[in-house]
Amino acid sequence: MQSYEDYGFLKFDENGKILATNSYGEKLLTELYMAGVSNLFEYLVSVLNTGKNIFKTNKETYGIKFFNQEELSFIIIPLGEFVASISEFIDISSLHHEIKNPLTAIEGVIQVIESKYDDDYLKKCTNIIRKESSRIKYLLESVNVLTDLKLNYSDIYIDDFLKNIVDKFVIIYNKIDFILCIDDSIKKVSGDREKLEMVFNNLIKNACEAANTSRVEIRYEIDSTIKFFDREKNVFKKMLKFSIIDNGNGIDRGIRNKLFTPFWTTKSKGSGLGLVISKEIIEKHFGKIEYKSVEGEGTTFSIYLPV
Structure with a gap:
Protein backbone atom coordinates (compact mmCIF):
# COMPACT_ATOMS: atom_id res chain seq x y z
CA MET A 1 0.00 0.00 0.00
CA GLN A 2 1.16 3.54 -0.80
CA SER A 3 2.71 5.44 2.11
CA TYR A 4 0.56 8.23 3.49
CA GLU A 5 2.74 9.39 6.38
CA ASP A 6 1.88 13.04 5.75
CA TYR A 7 -1.82 12.16 5.88
CA GLY A 8 -4.03 10.67 8.56
CA PHE A 9 -4.66 6.92 8.33
CA LEU A 10 -7.49 5.33 10.30
CA LYS A 11 -8.79 1.77 10.12
CA PHE A 12 -11.87 0.50 12.00
CA ASP A 13 -13.58 -2.79 12.73
CA GLU A 14 -17.27 -3.37 11.97
CA ASN A 15 -18.24 -1.97 15.40
CA GLY A 16 -16.44 1.32 14.80
CA LYS A 17 -13.43 0.47 16.99
CA ILE A 18 -10.06 1.73 15.78
CA LEU A 19 -7.76 -1.09 14.66
CA ALA A 20 -4.86 0.90 13.23
CA THR A 21 -3.68 4.48 12.82
CA ASN A 22 -0.50 6.51 12.29
CA SER A 23 0.94 9.57 14.07
CA TYR A 24 -1.10 12.02 11.99
CA GLY A 25 -4.20 9.92 12.62
CA GLU A 26 -3.56 10.09 16.37
CA LYS A 27 -3.30 13.88 16.12
CA LEU A 28 -6.63 13.95 14.29
CA LEU A 29 -8.20 11.68 16.91
CA THR A 30 -7.23 14.14 19.63
CA GLU A 31 -8.61 17.13 17.74
CA LEU A 32 -11.95 15.48 17.05
CA TYR A 33 -12.22 14.15 20.59
CA MET A 34 -11.67 17.67 21.91
CA ALA A 35 -14.39 18.87 19.51
CA GLY A 36 -16.85 16.43 21.08
CA VAL A 37 -16.85 13.62 18.50
CA SER A 38 -17.38 10.37 20.38
CA ASN A 39 -17.95 7.91 17.52
CA LEU A 40 -15.30 8.74 14.94
CA PHE A 41 -16.27 6.11 12.37
CA GLU A 42 -19.92 7.23 12.40
CA TYR A 43 -18.81 10.85 12.13
CA LEU A 44 -16.55 10.22 9.12
CA VAL A 45 -19.30 8.27 7.35
CA SER A 46 -21.72 11.15 8.00
CA VAL A 47 -19.18 13.50 6.38
CA LEU A 48 -19.06 11.22 3.32
CA ASN A 49 -22.86 11.25 3.24
CA THR A 50 -22.88 15.03 2.77
CA GLY A 51 -21.09 14.56 -0.55
CA LYS A 52 -18.52 17.25 0.29
CA ASN A 53 -15.90 15.05 2.03
CA ILE A 54 -14.72 18.05 4.07
CA PHE A 55 -14.86 18.66 7.82
CA LYS A 56 -13.31 21.09 10.29
CA THR A 57 -11.83 21.00 13.76
CA ASN A 58 -10.86 24.04 15.80
CA LYS A 59 -7.34 23.80 14.34
CA GLU A 60 -7.64 22.60 10.76
CA THR A 61 -9.82 21.82 7.74
CA TYR A 62 -9.57 18.23 6.49
CA GLY A 63 -10.66 16.31 3.43
CA ILE A 64 -11.38 12.59 3.16
CA LYS A 65 -9.09 11.57 0.30
CA PHE A 66 -9.85 7.86 0.28
CA PHE A 67 -12.30 5.42 1.85
CA ASN A 68 -11.96 1.66 1.49
CA GLN A 69 -15.40 0.24 2.22
CA GLU A 70 -14.18 -3.36 2.51
CA GLU A 71 -11.35 -2.58 4.96
CA LEU A 72 -13.22 0.30 6.65
CA SER A 73 -10.15 2.50 6.34
CA PHE A 74 -9.81 6.22 5.67
CA ILE A 75 -7.04 8.45 4.33
CA ILE A 76 -7.53 12.00 5.61
CA ILE A 77 -5.56 15.02 4.42
CA PRO A 78 -5.18 18.50 5.93
CA LEU A 79 -6.42 21.09 3.44
CA GLY A 80 -5.18 24.19 5.26
CA GLU A 81 -4.31 27.00 2.90
CA PHE A 82 -5.97 25.28 -0.06
CA VAL A 83 -9.44 25.86 1.41
CA ALA A 84 -10.06 29.59 1.34
CA SER A 85 -13.26 31.30 2.27
CA ILE A 86 -15.07 32.84 -0.67
CA SER A 87 -15.00 36.14 1.22
CA GLU A 88 -11.19 36.11 0.98
CA PHE A 89 -11.14 36.52 -2.78
CA ILE A 90 -14.47 38.22 -3.55
CA ASP A 91 -16.23 41.09 -1.81
CA ILE A 92 -19.69 39.63 -1.35
CA SER A 93 -21.24 42.88 -0.14
CA SER A 94 -20.01 44.67 -3.28
CA LEU A 95 -21.25 41.84 -5.48
CA HIS A 96 -24.62 41.99 -3.75
CA HIS A 97 -24.77 45.75 -4.37
CA GLU A 98 -23.74 45.50 -8.02
CA ILE A 99 -26.35 42.84 -8.80
CA LYS A 100 -29.16 44.41 -6.77
CA ASN A 101 -28.87 47.79 -8.53
CA PRO A 102 -29.68 46.51 -12.05
CA LEU A 103 -32.46 44.34 -10.60
CA THR A 104 -34.04 47.46 -9.09
CA ALA A 105 -33.79 49.16 -12.49
CA ILE A 106 -35.39 46.16 -14.19
CA GLU A 107 -38.31 46.21 -11.76
CA GLY A 108 -38.74 49.94 -12.39
CA VAL A 109 -38.90 49.40 -16.15
CA ILE A 110 -41.48 46.63 -15.63
CA GLN A 111 -43.74 49.06 -13.78
CA VAL A 112 -43.43 51.61 -16.61
CA ILE A 113 -44.29 48.98 -19.25
CA GLU A 114 -47.29 47.74 -17.29
CA SER A 115 -48.61 51.28 -16.82
CA LYS A 116 -48.49 52.04 -20.56
CA TYR A 117 -49.61 48.79 -22.14
CA ASP A 118 -52.71 46.73 -21.37
CA ASP A 119 -51.79 43.44 -22.97
CA ASP A 120 -52.34 40.03 -21.35
CA TYR A 121 -49.35 38.39 -23.02
CA LEU A 122 -47.08 41.27 -22.03
CA LYS A 123 -48.31 41.01 -18.44
CA LYS A 124 -47.42 37.32 -18.37
CA CYS A 125 -43.91 38.20 -19.54
CA THR A 126 -43.44 40.98 -16.98
CA ASN A 127 -44.75 38.71 -14.21
CA ILE A 128 -42.08 36.13 -15.10
CA ILE A 129 -39.37 38.81 -15.06
CA ARG A 130 -40.57 40.13 -11.70
CA LYS A 131 -40.72 36.61 -10.22
CA GLU A 132 -37.22 35.68 -11.39
CA SER A 133 -35.81 39.03 -10.18
CA SER A 134 -37.24 38.34 -6.72
CA ARG A 135 -35.66 34.88 -6.78
CA ILE A 136 -32.24 36.37 -7.56
CA LYS A 137 -32.63 38.84 -4.68
CA TYR A 138 -33.52 35.99 -2.34
CA LEU A 139 -30.45 34.02 -3.42
CA LEU A 140 -28.25 37.08 -2.82
CA GLU A 141 -29.63 37.49 0.68
CA SER A 142 -29.01 33.80 1.36
CA VAL A 143 -25.39 34.05 0.18
CA ASN A 144 -24.99 37.11 2.41
CA VAL A 145 -26.09 35.05 5.40
CA LEU A 146 -23.45 32.42 4.61
CA THR A 147 -20.56 34.85 4.13
CA ASP A 148 -21.35 37.28 6.95
CA LEU A 149 -22.65 34.98 9.64
CA LYS A 150 -22.25 36.83 12.92
CA LEU A 151 -23.97 35.53 16.03
CA ASN A 152 -25.62 37.59 18.76
CA TYR A 153 -25.84 35.29 21.76
CA SER A 154 -28.61 35.47 24.35
CA ASP A 155 -30.45 33.07 26.64
CA ILE A 156 -33.19 31.27 24.72
CA TYR A 157 -36.00 29.73 26.78
CA ILE A 158 -36.63 26.56 24.82
CA ASP A 159 -40.29 26.03 25.67
CA ASP A 160 -41.28 29.52 24.50
CA PHE A 161 -38.92 29.38 21.51
CA LEU A 162 -40.36 26.14 20.10
CA LYS A 163 -44.01 26.94 20.86
CA ASN A 164 -43.79 30.25 18.97
CA ILE A 165 -42.37 28.47 15.93
CA VAL A 166 -44.80 25.55 15.99
CA ASP A 167 -47.83 27.87 16.40
CA LYS A 168 -47.16 29.32 12.94
CA PHE A 169 -46.93 25.91 11.28
CA VAL A 170 -50.14 24.69 12.95
CA ILE A 171 -52.02 27.44 11.10
CA ILE A 172 -50.27 26.95 7.74
CA TYR A 173 -50.29 23.15 7.73
CA ASN A 174 -53.62 22.49 9.45
CA LYS A 175 -53.89 18.92 8.19
CA ILE A 176 -50.70 17.86 9.96
CA ASP A 177 -50.61 16.79 13.61
CA PHE A 178 -47.83 18.57 15.51
CA ILE A 179 -46.42 16.96 18.64
CA LEU A 180 -44.15 19.08 20.83
CA CYS A 181 -42.42 17.14 23.61
CA ILE A 182 -41.30 19.57 26.32
CA ASP A 183 -38.63 18.63 28.86
CA ASP A 184 -39.16 20.82 31.93
CA SER A 185 -35.74 19.89 33.30
CA ILE A 186 -34.02 21.80 30.48
CA LYS A 187 -35.02 25.44 30.59
CA LYS A 188 -32.74 27.33 28.25
CA VAL A 189 -29.86 27.28 25.79
CA SER A 190 -27.50 30.05 24.70
CA GLY A 191 -27.50 31.09 21.05
CA ASP A 192 -28.56 33.54 18.39
CA ARG A 193 -32.35 33.36 18.54
CA GLU A 194 -32.95 34.85 15.08
CA LYS A 195 -30.46 32.54 13.37
CA LEU A 196 -31.70 29.44 15.19
CA GLU A 197 -35.27 30.33 14.23
CA MET A 198 -34.11 30.22 10.60
CA VAL A 199 -32.81 26.68 11.16
CA PHE A 200 -35.89 25.35 12.92
CA ASN A 201 -38.27 27.05 10.48
CA ASN A 202 -36.42 25.48 7.57
CA LEU A 203 -36.27 21.96 9.03
CA ILE A 204 -39.88 21.94 10.25
CA LYS A 205 -41.08 23.29 6.90
CA ASN A 206 -39.13 20.54 5.11
CA ALA A 207 -40.74 17.96 7.41
CA CYS A 208 -44.22 19.35 6.66
CA GLU A 209 -43.58 19.28 2.93
CA ALA A 210 -42.21 15.74 2.86
CA ALA A 211 -44.46 13.52 0.76
CA ASN A 212 -47.37 11.95 2.70
CA THR A 213 -46.44 13.57 6.02
CA SER A 214 -49.36 13.56 8.47
CA ARG A 215 -47.41 14.02 11.72
CA VAL A 216 -44.41 16.11 12.76
CA GLU A 217 -42.84 15.64 16.17
CA ILE A 218 -40.36 18.01 17.81
CA ARG A 219 -38.52 16.82 20.90
CA TYR A 220 -35.33 17.63 22.77
CA GLU A 221 -33.12 15.95 25.36
CA ILE A 222 -29.58 15.88 26.68
CA ASP A 223 -27.51 13.44 24.63
CA SER A 224 -25.10 11.71 27.00
CA LYS A 233 -13.42 27.46 30.23
CA ASN A 234 -11.40 24.27 29.76
CA VAL A 235 -14.43 22.07 30.47
CA PHE A 236 -16.58 19.57 28.64
CA LYS A 237 -20.18 20.66 28.09
CA LYS A 238 -23.23 18.53 27.56
CA MET A 239 -24.95 18.56 24.18
CA LEU A 240 -28.64 19.29 23.78
CA LYS A 241 -30.25 17.25 21.00
CA PHE A 242 -33.31 18.55 19.15
CA SER A 243 -35.13 16.07 16.91
CA ILE A 244 -37.57 16.99 14.15
CA ILE A 245 -39.36 13.82 13.07
CA ASP A 246 -41.80 13.32 10.21
CA ASN A 247 -43.67 10.20 9.10
CA GLY A 248 -43.41 10.90 5.37
CA ASN A 249 -41.98 8.78 2.59
CA GLY A 250 -38.36 9.32 3.64
CA ILE A 251 -35.49 10.62 1.54
CA ASP A 252 -34.59 8.72 -1.60
CA ARG A 253 -31.19 7.08 -1.21
CA GLY A 254 -30.09 8.42 -4.57
CA ILE A 255 -30.21 12.04 -3.42
CA ARG A 256 -29.05 11.82 0.20
CA ASN A 257 -25.46 12.74 -0.57
CA LYS A 258 -26.66 15.95 -2.24
CA LEU A 259 -28.79 17.34 0.60
CA PHE A 260 -26.16 19.82 1.81
CA THR A 261 -24.96 20.78 -1.68
CA PRO A 262 -25.43 24.52 -2.39
CA PHE A 263 -28.13 25.39 -4.96
CA TRP A 264 -29.26 21.79 -5.31
CA THR A 265 -32.95 21.21 -4.56
CA THR A 266 -35.89 19.00 -5.50
CA LYS A 267 -38.35 21.86 -4.96
CA SER A 268 -39.50 23.92 -7.93
CA LYS A 269 -39.44 27.10 -5.81
CA GLY A 270 -36.48 26.20 -3.60
CA SER A 271 -33.11 27.95 -3.56
CA GLY A 272 -31.06 24.92 -2.56
CA LEU A 273 -29.51 26.91 0.30
CA GLY A 274 -31.82 26.13 3.22
CA LEU A 275 -29.91 23.13 4.55
CA VAL A 276 -26.54 24.68 3.69
CA ILE A 277 -27.35 27.80 5.75
CA SER A 278 -28.84 25.69 8.56
CA LYS A 279 -25.69 23.58 8.78
CA GLU A 280 -23.46 26.67 8.80
CA ILE A 281 -25.51 28.32 11.56
CA ILE A 282 -25.43 25.24 13.78
CA GLU A 283 -21.69 24.73 13.26
CA LYS A 284 -21.12 28.39 14.18
CA HIS A 285 -22.85 27.54 17.46
CA PHE A 286 -20.27 24.71 17.90
CA GLY A 287 -22.98 22.17 17.24
CA LYS A 288 -23.78 19.79 14.43
CA ILE A 289 -26.74 18.74 12.32
CA GLU A 290 -27.41 15.25 11.06
CA TYR A 291 -30.26 13.16 9.73
CA LYS A 292 -31.56 9.62 9.47
CA SER A 293 -34.14 8.53 6.94
CA VAL A 294 -35.98 5.31 6.21
CA GLU A 295 -37.82 5.13 2.91
CA GLY A 296 -41.53 4.62 3.53
CA GLU A 297 -41.26 5.49 7.24
CA GLY A 298 -39.97 9.03 7.54
CA THR A 299 -37.00 11.25 8.35
CA THR A 300 -35.44 12.62 11.52
CA PHE A 301 -33.22 15.69 11.50
CA SER A 302 -31.21 16.19 14.69
CA ILE A 303 -29.61 19.40 15.90
CA TYR A 304 -26.93 19.32 18.60
CA LEU A 305 -26.09 22.43 20.63
CA PRO A 306 -23.77 22.75 23.65
CA VAL A 307 -25.37 23.69 26.97
Missing part, protein backbone atom coordinates in the same frame (compact mmCIF):
# COMPACT_ATOMS: atom_id res chain seq x y z
CA THR A 225 -23.12 10.10 24.15
CA ILE A 226 -21.48 13.32 22.92
CA LYS A 227 -19.86 16.33 24.59
CA PHE A 228 -18.43 19.68 23.52
CA PHE A 229 -15.06 20.91 24.81
CA ASP A 230 -15.20 24.59 25.78
CA ARG A 231 -11.64 25.83 25.23
CA GLU A 232 -12.17 29.13 27.04
Whole structure:
Protein backbone atom coordinates (compact mmCIF):
# COMPACT_ATOMS: atom_id res chain seq x y z
CA MET A 1 0.00 0.00 0.00
CA GLN A 2 1.16 3.54 -0.80
CA SER A 3 2.71 5.44 2.11
CA TYR A 4 0.56 8.23 3.49
CA GLU A 5 2.74 9.39 6.38
CA ASP A 6 1.88 13.04 5.75
CA TYR A 7 -1.82 12.16 5.88
CA GLY A 8 -4.03 10.67 8.56
CA PHE A 9 -4.66 6.92 8.33
CA LEU A 10 -7.49 5.33 10.30
CA LYS A 11 -8.79 1.77 10.12
CA PHE A 12 -11.87 0.50 12.00
CA ASP A 13 -13.58 -2.79 12.73
CA GLU A 14 -17.27 -3.37 11.97
CA ASN A 15 -18.24 -1.97 15.40
CA GLY A 16 -16.44 1.32 14.80
CA LYS A 17 -13.43 0.47 16.99
CA ILE A 18 -10.06 1.73 15.78
CA LEU A 19 -7.76 -1.09 14.66
CA ALA A 20 -4.86 0.90 13.23
CA THR A 21 -3.68 4.48 12.82
CA ASN A 22 -0.50 6.51 12.29
CA SER A 23 0.94 9.57 14.07
CA TYR A 24 -1.10 12.02 11.99
CA GLY A 25 -4.20 9.92 12.62
CA GLU A 26 -3.56 10.09 16.37
CA LYS A 27 -3.30 13.88 16.12
CA LEU A 28 -6.63 13.95 14.29
CA LEU A 29 -8.20 11.68 16.91
CA THR A 30 -7.23 14.14 19.63
CA GLU A 31 -8.61 17.13 17.74
CA LEU A 32 -11.95 15.48 17.05
CA TYR A 33 -12.22 14.15 20.59
CA MET A 34 -11.67 17.67 21.91
CA ALA A 35 -14.39 18.87 19.51
CA GLY A 36 -16.85 16.43 21.08
CA VAL A 37 -16.85 13.62 18.50
CA SER A 38 -17.38 10.37 20.38
CA ASN A 39 -17.95 7.91 17.52
CA LEU A 40 -15.30 8.74 14.94
CA PHE A 41 -16.27 6.11 12.37
CA GLU A 42 -19.92 7.23 12.40
CA TYR A 43 -18.81 10.85 12.13
CA LEU A 44 -16.55 10.22 9.12
CA VAL A 45 -19.30 8.27 7.35
CA SER A 46 -21.72 11.15 8.00
CA VAL A 47 -19.18 13.50 6.38
CA LEU A 48 -19.06 11.22 3.32
CA ASN A 49 -22.86 11.25 3.24
CA THR A 50 -22.88 15.03 2.77
CA GLY A 51 -21.09 14.56 -0.55
CA LYS A 52 -18.52 17.25 0.29
CA ASN A 53 -15.90 15.05 2.03
CA ILE A 54 -14.72 18.05 4.07
CA PHE A 55 -14.86 18.66 7.82
CA LYS A 56 -13.31 21.09 10.29
CA THR A 57 -11.83 21.00 13.76
CA ASN A 58 -10.86 24.04 15.80
CA LYS A 59 -7.34 23.80 14.34
CA GLU A 60 -7.64 22.60 10.76
CA THR A 61 -9.82 21.82 7.74
CA TYR A 62 -9.57 18.23 6.49
CA GLY A 63 -10.66 16.31 3.43
CA ILE A 64 -11.38 12.59 3.16
CA LYS A 65 -9.09 11.57 0.30
CA PHE A 66 -9.85 7.86 0.28
CA PHE A 67 -12.30 5.42 1.85
CA ASN A 68 -11.96 1.66 1.49
CA GLN A 69 -15.40 0.24 2.22
CA GLU A 70 -14.18 -3.36 2.51
CA GLU A 71 -11.35 -2.58 4.96
CA LEU A 72 -13.22 0.30 6.65
CA SER A 73 -10.15 2.50 6.34
CA PHE A 74 -9.81 6.22 5.67
CA ILE A 75 -7.04 8.45 4.33
CA ILE A 76 -7.53 12.00 5.61
CA ILE A 77 -5.56 15.02 4.42
CA PRO A 78 -5.18 18.50 5.93
CA LEU A 79 -6.42 21.09 3.44
CA GLY A 80 -5.18 24.19 5.26
CA GLU A 81 -4.31 27.00 2.90
CA PHE A 82 -5.97 25.28 -0.06
CA VAL A 83 -9.44 25.86 1.41
CA ALA A 84 -10.06 29.59 1.34
CA SER A 85 -13.26 31.30 2.27
CA ILE A 86 -15.07 32.84 -0.67
CA SER A 87 -15.00 36.14 1.22
CA GLU A 88 -11.19 36.11 0.98
CA PHE A 89 -11.14 36.52 -2.78
CA ILE A 90 -14.47 38.22 -3.55
CA ASP A 91 -16.23 41.09 -1.81
CA ILE A 92 -19.69 39.63 -1.35
CA SER A 93 -21.24 42.88 -0.14
CA SER A 94 -20.01 44.67 -3.28
CA LEU A 95 -21.25 41.84 -5.48
CA HIS A 96 -24.62 41.99 -3.75
CA HIS A 97 -24.77 45.75 -4.37
CA GLU A 98 -23.74 45.50 -8.02
CA ILE A 99 -26.35 42.84 -8.80
CA LYS A 100 -29.16 44.41 -6.77
CA ASN A 101 -28.87 47.79 -8.53
CA PRO A 102 -29.68 46.51 -12.05
CA LEU A 103 -32.46 44.34 -10.60
CA THR A 104 -34.04 47.46 -9.09
CA ALA A 105 -33.79 49.16 -12.49
CA ILE A 106 -35.39 46.16 -14.19
CA GLU A 107 -38.31 46.21 -11.76
CA GLY A 108 -38.74 49.94 -12.39
CA VAL A 109 -38.90 49.40 -16.15
CA ILE A 110 -41.48 46.63 -15.63
CA GLN A 111 -43.74 49.06 -13.78
CA VAL A 112 -43.43 51.61 -16.61
CA ILE A 113 -44.29 48.98 -19.25
CA GLU A 114 -47.29 47.74 -17.29
CA SER A 115 -48.61 51.28 -16.82
CA LYS A 116 -48.49 52.04 -20.56
CA TYR A 117 -49.61 48.79 -22.14
CA ASP A 118 -52.71 46.73 -21.37
CA ASP A 119 -51.79 43.44 -22.97
CA ASP A 120 -52.34 40.03 -21.35
CA TYR A 121 -49.35 38.39 -23.02
CA LEU A 122 -47.08 41.27 -22.03
CA LYS A 123 -48.31 41.01 -18.44
CA LYS A 124 -47.42 37.32 -18.37
CA CYS A 125 -43.91 38.20 -19.54
CA THR A 126 -43.44 40.98 -16.98
CA ASN A 127 -44.75 38.71 -14.21
CA ILE A 128 -42.08 36.13 -15.10
CA ILE A 129 -39.37 38.81 -15.06
CA ARG A 130 -40.57 40.13 -11.70
CA LYS A 131 -40.72 36.61 -10.22
CA GLU A 132 -37.22 35.68 -11.39
CA SER A 133 -35.81 39.03 -10.18
CA SER A 134 -37.24 38.34 -6.72
CA ARG A 135 -35.66 34.88 -6.78
CA ILE A 136 -32.24 36.37 -7.56
CA LYS A 137 -32.63 38.84 -4.68
CA TYR A 138 -33.52 35.99 -2.34
CA LEU A 139 -30.45 34.02 -3.42
CA LEU A 140 -28.25 37.08 -2.82
CA GLU A 141 -29.63 37.49 0.68
CA SER A 142 -29.01 33.80 1.36
CA VAL A 143 -25.39 34.05 0.18
CA ASN A 144 -24.99 37.11 2.41
CA VAL A 145 -26.09 35.05 5.40
CA LEU A 146 -23.45 32.42 4.61
CA THR A 147 -20.56 34.85 4.13
CA ASP A 148 -21.35 37.28 6.95
CA LEU A 149 -22.65 34.98 9.64
CA LYS A 150 -22.25 36.83 12.92
CA LEU A 151 -23.97 35.53 16.03
CA ASN A 152 -25.62 37.59 18.76
CA TYR A 153 -25.84 35.29 21.76
CA SER A 154 -28.61 35.47 24.35
CA ASP A 155 -30.45 33.07 26.64
CA ILE A 156 -33.19 31.27 24.72
CA TYR A 157 -36.00 29.73 26.78
CA ILE A 158 -36.63 26.56 24.82
CA ASP A 159 -40.29 26.03 25.67
CA ASP A 160 -41.28 29.52 24.50
CA PHE A 161 -38.92 29.38 21.51
CA LEU A 162 -40.36 26.14 20.10
CA LYS A 163 -44.01 26.94 20.86
CA ASN A 164 -43.79 30.25 18.97
CA ILE A 165 -42.37 28.47 15.93
CA VAL A 166 -44.80 25.55 15.99
CA ASP A 167 -47.83 27.87 16.40
CA LYS A 168 -47.16 29.32 12.94
CA PHE A 169 -46.93 25.91 11.28
CA VAL A 170 -50.14 24.69 12.95
CA ILE A 171 -52.02 27.44 11.10
CA ILE A 172 -50.27 26.95 7.74
CA TYR A 173 -50.29 23.15 7.73
CA ASN A 174 -53.62 22.49 9.45
CA LYS A 175 -53.89 18.92 8.19
CA ILE A 176 -50.70 17.86 9.96
CA ASP A 177 -50.61 16.79 13.61
CA PHE A 178 -47.83 18.57 15.51
CA ILE A 179 -46.42 16.96 18.64
CA LEU A 180 -44.15 19.08 20.83
CA CYS A 181 -42.42 17.14 23.61
CA ILE A 182 -41.30 19.57 26.32
CA ASP A 183 -38.63 18.63 28.86
CA ASP A 184 -39.16 20.82 31.93
CA SER A 185 -35.74 19.89 33.30
CA ILE A 186 -34.02 21.80 30.48
CA LYS A 187 -35.02 25.44 30.59
CA LYS A 188 -32.74 27.33 28.25
CA VAL A 189 -29.86 27.28 25.79
CA SER A 190 -27.50 30.05 24.70
CA GLY A 191 -27.50 31.09 21.05
CA ASP A 192 -28.56 33.54 18.39
CA ARG A 193 -32.35 33.36 18.54
CA GLU A 194 -32.95 34.85 15.08
CA LYS A 195 -30.46 32.54 13.37
CA LEU A 196 -31.70 29.44 15.19
CA GLU A 197 -35.27 30.33 14.23
CA MET A 198 -34.11 30.22 10.60
CA VAL A 199 -32.81 26.68 11.16
CA PHE A 200 -35.89 25.35 12.92
CA ASN A 201 -38.27 27.05 10.48
CA ASN A 202 -36.42 25.48 7.57
CA LEU A 203 -36.27 21.96 9.03
CA ILE A 204 -39.88 21.94 10.25
CA LYS A 205 -41.08 23.29 6.90
CA ASN A 206 -39.13 20.54 5.11
CA ALA A 207 -40.74 17.96 7.41
CA CYS A 208 -44.22 19.35 6.66
CA GLU A 209 -43.58 19.28 2.93
CA ALA A 210 -42.21 15.74 2.86
CA ALA A 211 -44.46 13.52 0.76
CA ASN A 212 -47.37 11.95 2.70
CA THR A 213 -46.44 13.57 6.02
CA SER A 214 -49.36 13.56 8.47
CA ARG A 215 -47.41 14.02 11.72
CA VAL A 216 -44.41 16.11 12.76
CA GLU A 217 -42.84 15.64 16.17
CA ILE A 218 -40.36 18.01 17.81
CA ARG A 219 -38.52 16.82 20.90
CA TYR A 220 -35.33 17.63 22.77
CA GLU A 221 -33.12 15.95 25.36
CA ILE A 222 -29.58 15.88 26.68
CA ASP A 223 -27.51 13.44 24.63
CA SER A 224 -25.10 11.71 27.00
CA THR A 225 -23.12 10.10 24.15
CA ILE A 226 -21.48 13.32 22.92
CA LYS A 227 -19.86 16.33 24.59
CA PHE A 228 -18.43 19.68 23.52
CA PHE A 229 -15.06 20.91 24.81
CA ASP A 230 -15.20 24.59 25.78
CA ARG A 231 -11.64 25.83 25.23
CA GLU A 232 -12.17 29.13 27.04
CA LYS A 233 -13.42 27.46 30.23
CA ASN A 234 -11.40 24.27 29.76
CA VAL A 235 -14.43 22.07 30.47
CA PHE A 236 -16.58 19.57 28.64
CA LYS A 237 -20.18 20.66 28.09
CA LYS A 238 -23.23 18.53 27.56
CA MET A 239 -24.95 18.56 24.18
CA LEU A 240 -28.64 19.29 23.78
CA LYS A 241 -30.25 17.25 21.00
CA PHE A 242 -33.31 18.55 19.15
CA SER A 243 -35.13 16.07 16.91
CA ILE A 244 -37.57 16.99 14.15
CA ILE A 245 -39.36 13.82 13.07
CA ASP A 246 -41.80 13.32 10.21
CA ASN A 247 -43.67 10.20 9.10
CA GLY A 248 -43.41 10.90 5.37
CA ASN A 249 -41.98 8.78 2.59
CA GLY A 250 -38.36 9.32 3.64
CA ILE A 251 -35.49 10.62 1.54
CA ASP A 252 -34.59 8.72 -1.60
CA ARG A 253 -31.19 7.08 -1.21
CA GLY A 254 -30.09 8.42 -4.57
CA ILE A 255 -30.21 12.04 -3.42
CA ARG A 256 -29.05 11.82 0.20
CA ASN A 257 -25.46 12.74 -0.57
CA LYS A 258 -26.66 15.95 -2.24
CA LEU A 259 -28.79 17.34 0.60
CA PHE A 260 -26.16 19.82 1.81
CA THR A 261 -24.96 20.78 -1.68
CA PRO A 262 -25.43 24.52 -2.39
CA PHE A 263 -28.13 25.39 -4.96
CA TRP A 264 -29.26 21.79 -5.31
CA THR A 265 -32.95 21.21 -4.56
CA THR A 266 -35.89 19.00 -5.50
CA LYS A 267 -38.35 21.86 -4.96
CA SER A 268 -39.50 23.92 -7.93
CA LYS A 269 -39.44 27.10 -5.81
CA GLY A 270 -36.48 26.20 -3.60
CA SER A 271 -33.11 27.95 -3.56
CA GLY A 272 -31.06 24.92 -2.56
CA LEU A 273 -29.51 26.91 0.30
CA GLY A 274 -31.82 26.13 3.22
CA LEU A 275 -29.91 23.13 4.55
CA VAL A 276 -26.54 24.68 3.69
CA ILE A 277 -27.35 27.80 5.75
CA SER A 278 -28.84 25.69 8.56
CA LYS A 279 -25.69 23.58 8.78
CA GLU A 280 -23.46 26.67 8.80
CA ILE A 281 -25.51 28.32 11.56
CA ILE A 282 -25.43 25.24 13.78
CA GLU A 283 -21.69 24.73 13.26
CA LYS A 284 -21.12 28.39 14.18
CA HIS A 285 -22.85 27.54 17.46
CA PHE A 286 -20.27 24.71 17.90
CA GLY A 287 -22.98 22.17 17.24
CA LYS A 288 -23.78 19.79 14.43
CA ILE A 289 -26.74 18.74 12.32
CA GLU A 290 -27.41 15.25 11.06
CA TYR A 291 -30.26 13.16 9.73
CA LYS A 292 -31.56 9.62 9.47
CA SER A 293 -34.14 8.53 6.94
CA VAL A 294 -35.98 5.31 6.21
CA GLU A 295 -37.82 5.13 2.91
CA GLY A 296 -41.53 4.62 3.53
CA GLU A 297 -41.26 5.49 7.24
CA GLY A 298 -39.97 9.03 7.54
CA THR A 299 -37.00 11.25 8.35
CA THR A 300 -35.44 12.62 11.52
CA PHE A 301 -33.22 15.69 11.50
CA SER A 302 -31.21 16.19 14.69
CA ILE A 303 -29.61 19.40 15.90
CA TYR A 304 -26.93 19.32 18.60
CA LEU A 305 -26.09 22.43 20.63
CA PRO A 306 -23.77 22.75 23.65
CA VAL A 307 -25.37 23.69 26.97
